[in-house]
Amino acid sequence: MxxxxxxxxxxxxxxxxxxxxxxxxxxxxxxxxxxxxxxxxxxxxxxxxxxxxxxxxxxxxxxxxxxxxxxxxxxxxxxxxxxxxxxxxxxxxxxxxxxxxxxxxxxxxxxxxxxxxxxxxxxxxxxxxxxxxxxWRGETLGIFAWIFMAAAVGDAARTHRAYVAEVEERARRAEQTQEDEARRRVMDERLRIARELHDVVAHHIAVISVQAGAAAHVLQRRPDQVGPVLNHIREASDTVLKEIQSVVGVLRGADERETTEPAPGLARLPELLATLETTGFPVRLRQVGEARELPAMVDLAAYRIVQEALTNAHRYGDGSAQLLVEYTPDDVVLQVSNRMRAAAQKGAGYGLLGMRERAAAAGGSVTACPVGASVFRVHAVLPAEHA
Incomplete structure (x- = not known):
């Protein structure tokens, strides 16, 4: 056995x-x-x-x-x-x-x-x-049955192999699609973080740069007034550090809601304008239509677009700007206009690119170009309702 x-x-x-x-x-x-x-x-x-x-x-x-x-x-x-x-x-x-x-x-x-x-x-x-x-004898008919049975079994085997190959190919394509989607999400997240850091840092660094220049000027002519200017520099530095920590916290924390404060929106425009006012850059605000709650992505994009546009106006303008916020039934329209200095240096263009990307991500659009010989205008249209 x-x-x-x-x-x-x-x-x-x-x-x-x-x-x-x-x-x-x-x-x-x-x-x-x-x-x-x-x-x-x-x-x-x-x-x-x-x-x-x-x-x-x-x-x-x-x-x-x-x-x-x-x-x-x-x-x-x-x-x-x-x-x-x-x-x-x-x-x-x-x-x-x-x-x-x-x-x-x-x-x-x-x-x-x-x-x-x-x-x-x-x-x-x-x-x-x-x-x-x-x-009609059984031996002859048996040959027929044997040959056709062999063909039927072979056809079934071929069909089974084709089915298994199709299932494996679908699984491979699904896995490849998941990998591509994960890679795309990583790239989108990197772009979002880079854009957020640029918008946060650029604004406050521009304020610090302007105030540092003002401090040097005041120190030479009126030393007794240098204190408020330095205080503005310190506040801007603290603010930019806090916002950088907030953005970096998204990378370190397991839950974004637990590591970050609520995203800024148009409701924080008075705070932004007040900060610019203290640095000697007045902004005249005109609002058309009744303010209402916007989708979170649109609200954040609107705030960052205004912030970047005013930062550029502060850096390259003649010392003031006009801001229009218009609420229409379907959209929110943002427009920042400022007079350009003749000797203003041209920036790298990342701010304008970031504004366009934010607007596109929210389903809107941004145009930024000179109007006439001395005025620069940023015009953004964002959807006020969910798509």
Whole structure:
């Protein structure tokens, strides 16, 4: 009993090893069929013809993957020859079924069924030539059933492989899509953080720069008034540090809501204008329409656009600006205008780019360009309702 189990285990290992090597598997299968043909012939005193039949079966099965149609032709011709010579050997019929299976499993459905019909048809017609009166006997019909069953199994195997391949391809595409989406979100988040840092830092650094210049001027002419100017510099420095910590806290904290304060919106415009007023940069505000609550993204984008536009006006303008905030039924319109200094230096352009990106992300638009010879205007239109 143990020896039988050991032999079965060894046979299983051999079969698994051969299953991963198609050519070796075909050789083993061809040898098994040739041996079956010879053994069946040996029971009836094998002849040279039987040896030839075994060789034909071996060759046909061996080349079934490389030349499937040629293998089918060889097996069919050998079967027809055996029937005409009165040789009855089931090994050839088995080989014919194996080759039919291979064609159906590795080609398209139409070719598989056509080959099965052609092979069984030729064998059946040969049987009619030899014994026309026995067309209905079970052996003849059994050949039909065997060949078409092999074609059906091969077609099912091909369909199953195609289904598995499609499922694997869909899984691969889904995984690739998830990776692309994750990569896109990372890039969007990096851009958002960079834009936020630019808007936060640029405004307050501009205020510090202007106040530092004013401090140097006041220190030379009126030293007793340098204190308030330095106090403005200190307040602006504290504010920019707090806002940088707030933005960086998003990167360190697991929950953005727990690490950041509420995002600024147009409700904080008076605070922004008051800060600019203390630095000697008055802004005349004109509001048209009744203020109302805006979507969070739109409210933040509106505040940052106004902040960046006023920062640029403070840095490159002549010392004042006009701000228009107009609420329409569908949009909120923001417009910042200031006179340009003739000797103003041109910036890097990241502020204008950031304004356009913020507006586009919120579903709006921004235009920034000179109006006439000496006025620069930033005009933004943002949707006041959810898209």
């Amino acid at each position: 143990q020896s039988m189990d050991a032999s079965e285990t060894a046979l299983t290992r051999v079969w698994r090893y051969a299953a991963g090597r198609p050519l070796l598997l075909d050789m083993l299968l061809a040898l098994v069929l040739a041996f079956a043909v010879l053994r069946a012939a040996a029971d009836d005193r094998a002849t040279n013809g039987d040896v030839i039949v075994a060789g034909v079966a071996f060759v046909a099965v061996l080349i079934r993957r490389l030349r499937p149609l040629a293998a089918l032709g060889i097996a069919t011709s050998a079967t027809i020859g055996a029937i005409l010579q009165g040789v009855s050997n089931p090994g050839l019929i088995v080989a014919l079924g194996v080759i039919t299976y291979s064609i159906a499993a590795h080609t398209d459905r139409r070719k598989g069924w056509v080959c099965a019909l052609a092979a069984s048809g030729f064998v059946y017609l040969t049987g009619l030539i030899v014994a026309a009166e026995d067309w």
